[in-house]
Amino acid sequence: MHDKTGEMLGTLIEEFLTARATRKPSPHTLAAYRRDLVAVARLVAEDRALPLDAVPVTALSPRVMRSAFASFATPRAAASVHRAWSTWNSFFTFLVAEGVVPGNPMPAVGRPRTPLPRPKPLRGEDTPEQLLAAVAREDGRQRDPWPERDVAVLALALCAGLRLSELLALRVSSLGGREGERRVEVAGKGGRPRVVPIEAGLDRAVRDYLDSRARRFGSRSVRPDSALLVDRRGEPLRRGGLQYLVESCYRRAGIGDRVPRGARLHALRHTFATRLAEDGAGAAEIMRLLGHASLASSQTYIEVTAGQQRAAVASNRTNRALAGLVVERSG
Known part of the structure; x- marks a missing residue:
């Protein structure tokens, strides 16, 4: 040696x-x-x-x-x-x-303790739905509109919680499974693969996109080993192109003010995780679905959700009135 x-x-x-x-x-x-x-x-x-x-x-x-x-x-x-x-x-x-x-x-060698970053989901209760609805409408101002592709990109981040690098790594063959048991196989961060179940809505959005791609570029463009996400020339999407695509979707939907700074595409993944926590998913489930390396990262979504719930309860007018209530006793 x-x-x-x-x-x-x-x-x-x-x-x-x-x-x-x-x-x-x-x-x-x-x-x-x-x-x-x-x-x-x-x-x-x-x-x-x-x-x-x-x-x-x-x-x-x-x-x-x-x-x-x-x-x-x-x-x-x-x-x-x-x-x-x-x-x-x-x-x-x-x-x-x-x-x-x-x-x-x-x-x-000493190292500083750093708090885990706080989740940065899209702001507004119905913002994800507004975004998808706006992007699904063909925009005449676009030179070459492709709403099916744009909806599929947003849906994969919002409904499967994929990172930018994971979206770019997807192949057509990454989606599989029988009807009712559909899934996407993800090449996760740090070489950790995972499988994320996909429901009917996301499955339909991806199928519609692939059908539209076959119409644009021919059936050979959707071979199993092909990149799942492509640009308007049929070439695999790259990092800058994907970021620009998501930014343009925000502009078309008019929700730029509801996207946290520093978390443009990642805000979609954070929205997926936050909604999981709001609907009762535990930290272990969130960890598996998002491909986190530690349970602590997943726990932050639950803590934020609990904080939001407490803030909502605290803002209740009856609670505020009760806080100022003085019980008077006779005699």
Whole structure:
């Protein structure tokens, strides 16, 4: 076995990223790994007055990593530091498995506690239904309207809770099952596959879309191994195209003010999860359906729903009147 203990940090970072790429993470995720690894590695290199490619892996002691992360954390938010810590922890886990280093120093490096992000569903009780109804109507202002495709995209996020990367990874063959037992097979985050049941409404929306696609591009365009979601030229949708499509749907429906900032497409997934919680689903069910890595992420939807219910009860006029009521006793 080749001894890698004398290899340089820059080379090992590239090896790690190559190994990660086999898991098919999104380009955005892979780019974030690279940024976090290089940013901290440069701090180590600067401290030792060496170029990055000349830093030996043997230099990465717990003391050196603590110092580098202290410098890294100074101008950054806790969430960014936490993410970088996780990336470096994965990097050292890889190095230990490869026999490059004897142990992982990251447990000795402090990391900030970060609260789980709060869900950001679409605002308004009937907003999802208004969005779907508006998009289902052919808009004469569009150069090449394709309402069946647009409804299918929104429905897969709203009724199956799929992430952007999961939508892009879908194939025509991802949908299967007998009538009444239809399902979609999802290539989930972190290489975790899952199966999500789909009901009649979503199934019909996807079938209508595939029928319209066959009319546009011919039956060969819907081969089982084809990408499920395509653009108006019949090419597989890409990240930017999918984001633009969802944004245009919001504009056509006139609901842009009801979409939380920083959660444009993800607001549809959050709406799916929030409604599951409102209808009584438990954290374990939500975890399985959304493909969460931990139960804590799923629990946030239940906590938000409970908070909303308490706020609704508190706003009841009778409750407010009762709060100011003084019981008077005679004698």
